[in-house]
Amino acid sequence: NAGVTQTPKFQVLKTGQSMTLQCAQDMNHEYMSWYRQDPGMGLRLIHYSVGAGITDQGEVPNGYNVSRSTTEDFPLRLLSAAPSQTSVYFCASSTGRGVPEQFFGPGTRLTVL
Amino acid sequence: QKEVEQDPGPLSVPEGAIVSLNCTYSNSAFQYFMWYRQYSRKGPELLMYTYSSGNKEDGRFTAQVDKSSKYISLFIRDSQPSDSATYLCAFATSGTYKYIFGTGTRLKVLA
Numbered sequence: 001n002a003g004v005t006q007t008p009k010f011q012v013l014k015t016g017q018s019m020t021l022q023c024a025q026d027m028n029h030e031y032m033s034w035y036r037q038d039p040g041m042g043l044r045l046i047h048y049s050v051g052a053g054i055t056d057q058g059e060v061p062n063g064y065n066v067s068r069s070t071t072e073d074f075p076l077r078l079l080s081a082a083p084s085q086t087s088v089y090f091c092a093s094s095t096g097r098g099v100p101e102q103f104f105g106p107g108t109r110l111t112v113l
Numbered sequence: 114q115k116e117v118e119q120d121p122g123p124l125s126v127p128e129g130a131i132v133s134l135n136c137t138y139s140n141s142a143f144q145y146f147m148w149y150r151q152y153s154r155k156g157p158e159l160l161m162y163t164y165s166s167g168n169k170e171d172g173r174f175t176a177q178v179d180k181s182s183k184y185i186s187l188f189i190r191d192s193q194p195s196d197s198a199t200y201l202c203a204f205a206t207s208g209t210y211k212y213i214f215g216t217g218t219r220l221k222v223l224a
Contacts, residue, residue, distance in 0.1 A: 104156030
């Protein structure tokens with residue numbers, strides 16, 4: 001099992017550009033989520049999904065879109081990048097049942113100039 | 114008041130020391146109390162979790178929950194340089210998928 005994979009590892013954008021951060025998992029997990037991690041702010045939930053076709057907003061959803069067309073994939077779209085979106089982005093997945101363990105991907109380091 | 118408070122550190126200790134990491138929280142509905150470990154430039158990984166209350170031990174690690182004080186702790190005995198990482202507390206209510214994370218405490222164990 002590859003677990004949770006994220007691409008790209010690093011990305012530099014200019015203000016106003018759009019892009020999609022990819023996330024995939026091969027563990028047949030129902031629950032997937034996106035977090036951003038900033039110094040002094042910890043991990044903050046952006047969007048999450050409890051299954052294909054079902055998504056909901058987290059704590060900091062503005063400026064981001066998600067969709068979940070398959071169990072495996074959960075892409076995060078930045079519509080019009082802003083410097084405030086410079087961060088490290090983590091995707092995570094879990095069964096959503098029993099042990100509350102989320103499996104995290106390796107992260108995407110995004111810089112918006 | 115923040116929902117979760119965690120001292121960011123950094124905390125430097127000599128090898129073999131007992132380490133105590135703590136978080137306070139304000140939401141009395143939390144039922145899952147978790148500790149994640151994050152090595153530099155890696156994703157977090159679950160270290161331990163407790164459901165509802167009480168203590169849990171796993172090798173050199175002990176997690177404690179005091180719901181009356183809304184305070185959780187992680188103790189590391191005989192700390193090793195390989196324990197150097199950021200430790201994040203995390204909380205969740207039963208039946209939800211919204212985890213709340215602390216800011217993380219950076220720990221450095223000196224050889």
